[in-house]
Amino acid sequence: MAHKVFLFFLFFVAGTAIIVVGINGFSYYTTPIPQRPFLPEYNTMKPSGNYSHGLGIIGASMITIGVTMYSTRKRVKKLWNLGKLSRWLEVHIFLCLLGPILVVFHTTFKAGGIAAISLWCMVSVAASGIIGRFLYVQIPRNLKGSELTRQEINNELDRLRDEIAHSPLGIQLVNKIDESFLAIPKPEKLLEMFGLLIRLQNTRRQVKHAVREMIAKSRMTGEQTRSLYKLASARTTLVQKTVLLAQVEKLFFYWHAIHLPFTVIMFITLAAHVSVTVLLGYRWIF
Template sequence: MALVWIAGGVLSALLGWLVWLVVVEQAYTAGSDLGYNLGLAGGLLMLSLLLYPLRKRVRALERLGEMTSWFKYHMVAGVLGPLLIMFHSTFQTHSMNGRVALYSMLLVMISGLVGRFVYRHVHRGLYGKRLTLEDVERELNKSNDNMRSVFVMRPDIEVRLQAFRREANAPNRSALQKTWQFVTLRHRGRVIARSVCADARKALRKQAKTDAKAEGEVNRMAVRLNYLLAKQGIEAYVEAIVDAVQLSVWEKLFSLWHLVHVPFLYLLLVSGIVHVIAVHMY
């Protein structure tokens, strides 16, 4: 994880330096060979974004690789393409058609980032299969079974977690209450998970001291391992409750996102074509 943060910092610094060269030092212009080729490469990458929906809908293309690979390419091209076009434009627009094309591209990019965020809540992992309510309920039951040993030591933990589950699934809420619950449920789940984990740790330490009276010493390594397993089970259980409650909302948001993202993509295609024609004609 540390290496990821370091690599991200280095890349961000490098990107900032390149932006400084382009904007402040004016290393090239949009009409120069370098600027033109950056725009061409970025435009082709953006155009290639249409390959992913074609791969999904045209059966004749099924032999051209797995959908996960196409989706990965779609995500990378959706970020790298706009970045190259921004460098092509030197982060400025000097014409109406250029502004329309640039803003259309930014709409598609922002929409894509939002879509990626929503996508991760309705699929197993970033490139996994779409989740169903049965999948989430299965995870919830599995987490509940793994928690049995903790429940035996502290029955009140099970009571509190079940109370959280009942409250999360409480019906007959107003639209405002449902919205507030959706926004705050994951945070409240994390709060109760931390509280329950603290109580589980106390129970494990108490149990270890009781065992030490018979064995002569406290096995700190065993206490630590048992706590980590209990913590993992508690967090997984609370996470499963939140996922089960929120899944239907995320599915609706994902459907609405599709209705917005696709028109943005076509708007980008048309505005990009108009921009290219205008540049070469005038």
């Protein structure tokens, strides 16, 4: 419940910020670029104007904080007990999705010079982040958000099988879950993976539905029903994630290899962009 409130809060803040900034500058952004200097709000709305300049500073700060806090939490052992890694990733996504949107408003939808390189790197990194997040959730993790080893996955699968096998529906329920995933073919090419991963998600949904029906037909008490469904659900999700695990890990590795260098180029060109603007005398409100 607390997690849902937390996510709702992040969505609410991001949604409100985008709507407010979008409505506030709507007439400026929809005016053709050559006519903008004749608008009364030009001096505040142009990229170096107090308002849009401020959006650039806030957006870039959000991205910088979002990247450093996640990387630090992930790498510094002393911080590993500080909340789940997945919560930190949610904050990373919040800051690094809202930040780039504010930066796009900062540019007032026009891009030139070295800042354009930073802009397109930023857009590519944020867009590729969505693919990364999709792959990230396909990898089994423990409660702290760290990847499970093969041994830990097998132990967990055994534990779930044994507990389900001791229920009135027994090994029949375990087989029902496992067999449903056998029909998924191995991908010939890495790019086929996305189609297969979506197919796996649909299979998981169908299996959970079938399991719910099997449990409902048995004559168990409400409490037994709930705990068996929880176990069956956990096994279904874990089996789903193991089907293409090796390929997902490979793809996630390649994804990291693209995501990171683009981030570096973005920050280097951002530093150049900020230095140039400061040298030109654009100091914002300082």
